[in-house]
Amino acid sequence: MNQLQNFTKGFIKENPVLILLLGLCPALGVSTSAINGLGMGLATTFVLVSSNLVVSLVKSFIPDKVRIPSFIVIIASFVTVVELVMQGFVPALFDQLGLFIPLIVVNCIVLGRAEAFASKNTVKSSVIDGLGMGLGFAFALTMLGAVREILGSGAIFSIKLIPGDMMLVFVLAPGAFIALGYMIALTRKFNK
Amino acid sequence: MEYIIIIISAIFVNNIVLAQFLGICPFVGVSNKISTSIGMGGAVLFVMTLATIVTWLIQTYILEALGIQFLQTIAFIVVIASLVQMVEIILKKVSPALYAALGVFLPLITTNCAVLGVAILTIQKDFNLMEGVVFAIANAVGFSLALVIFAGIREHLDLMEVPSGMRGVPIALVTAGILALAFMGFTGIV
Numbered sequence: 418m419n420q421l422q423n424f425t426k427g428f429i430k431e432n433p434v435l436i437l438l439l440g441l442c443p444a445l446g447v448s449t450s451a452i453n454g455l456g457m458g459l460a461t462t463f464v465l466v467s468s469n470l471v472v473s474l475v476k477s478f479i480p481d482k483v484r485i486p487s488f489i490v491i492i493a494s495f496v497t498v499v500e501l502v503m504q505g506f507v508p509a510l511f512d513q514l515g516l517f518i519p520l521i522v523v524n525c526i527v528l529g530r531a532e533a534f535a536s537k538n539t540v541k542s543s544v545i546d547g548l549g550m551g552l553g554f555a556f557a558l559t560m561l562g563a564v565r566e567i568l569g570s571g572a573i574f575s576i577k578l579i580p581g582d583m584m585l586v587f588v589l590a591p592g593a594f595i596a597l598g599y600m601i602a603l604t605r606k607f608n609k
Numbered sequence: 610m611e612y613i614i615i616i617i618s619a620i621f622v623n624n625i626v627l628a629q630f631l632g633i634c635p636f637v638g639v640s641n642k643i644s645t646s647i648g649m650g651g652a653v654l655f656v657m658t659l660a661t662i663v664t665w666l667i668q669t670y671i672l673e674a675l676g677i678q679f680l681q682t683i684a685f686i687v688v689i690a691s692l693v694q695m696v697e698i699i700l701k702k703v704s705p706a707l708y709a710a711l712g713v714f715l716p717l718i719t720t721n722c723a724v725l726g727v728a729i730l731t732i733q734k735d736f737n738l739m740e741g742v743v744f745a746i747a748n749a750v751g752f753s754l755a756l757v758i759f760a761g762i763r764e765h766l767d768l769m770e771v772p773s774g775m776r777g778v779p780i781a782l783v784t785a786g787i788l789a790l791a792f793m794g795f796t797g798i799v
Contacts, residue, residue, distance in 0.1 A: 438637070438778060439634075441633040441634060441637065442630050442631055442632070442633045442634070442722050443630075445630040445633060446629070446630035446631075486687070486690060486691075489686055489687070489690055490683065490687060493682050493683040493686050493687070494683060496682050497679060497680070497682050497683060500679075500682065501679065516726055516729060516730065516733075519681070519682045519725070519729055520631075520722045520725060520726055520729075522682055522686050522725070523686070523721070523722045523725050524722075525634060586790070589793065590627060590628050590630070590789045590793065591786040591787065591789040591790040591793065592786070593630065593786070594782045594783065594785040594786030594789055595782070595783050595786035595787075597782050598775075598778075598779040598780065598781070598782030598783040598785075598786065599779065599783070601778055601779045601782065602774045602775050602779035603774075605774055605779075606774050
């Protein structure tokens with residue numbers, strides 16, 4: 418597989434949220450607006466790229482038996498970095514995303530890529546894989562956020578497009594499930 | 610009275626799955642049958658309560674005592690991962706029957722964001738140890754309740770004629786949305 422394919426597979430063909438169904442908790446939890454989805458997606462991308470980089474660098478030093486705990490500690494360190502940086506520079510977004518920032522550590526995508534890809538491949542392709550998967554995740558979250566924002570409040574990236582009241586339910590919890598359900602169904606249809 | 614508010618709020622008003630979106634993976638993954646849902650619920654109840662007690666003690670007596678709260682995420686995930694391993698080993702030795710019932714679900718729980726989520730929420734809400742335990746148990750009950758109701762619906766859904774593109778996860782998510790809508794009816798109780 419060449420590097421370009423390696424990069425683009427995360428967007429549609431192996432999109433972590435819409436096809437692999439990983440990381441559904443943050444996808445549902447933070448996608449109340451497009452900007453929240455994008456912020457969360459980029460934070461996860463950073464963790465994915467950094468953890469893939471470090472895991473692929475140290476993979477030959479880690480005994481096989483303590484592989485998973487070591488990966489988790491590496492991931493947790495980068496999550497802490499993201500937490501502190503976001504708290505310092507984008508406090509408003511940090512408050513909006515709240516609990517889901519520390520929970521990146523248990524996001525199945527991050528550990529999944531470390532275990533399934535970075536622990537077996539070279540540094541370069543691991544970083545590209547992390548970047549592709551992370552941006553695919555950000556893409557799915559931003560799409561879901563945009564759909565919910567436009568149906569729920571008639572706006573996109575907080576710019577009001579449709580005047581008047583919309584279906585508030587799409588900004589609330591039930592709308593997250595329903596919008597994601599239809600998005601997965603649509604992706605499957607186009608992927609056939 | 611305080612405890613009753615915590616319990617009702619965690620089970621119905623802010624249900625961990627349907628309102629807070631934690632633990633969606635097992636919710637979608639293992640909720641095909643009522644019996645497996647009950648097993649998963651039991652395992653979560655066990656681990657969540659233990660994890661909340663241990664992480665609360667670590668936060669209060671180690672992290673806060675030394676002023677190193679920024680290590681919270683790393684400390685908590687390491688503790689939870691080792692705790693799950695330990696519970697698995699002890700259960701295997703002490704109670705094979707319980708292990709047979711919960712064993713398969715235990716490894717899945719390490720990456721269940723509900724456990725870490727409740728541990729962090731307990732600290733964020735400034736609960737004392739007793740309130741934290743009640744909060745953890747109530748959340749686990751709320752998780753099991755959502756899982757069992759959902760499994761019941763999905764068992765019926767298997768017999769329905771669903772359009773081919775919607776089969777499986779999409780229809781399950783839409784169903785969960787309708788369930789979440791029902792749970793929104795509890796808003797304003799406490």
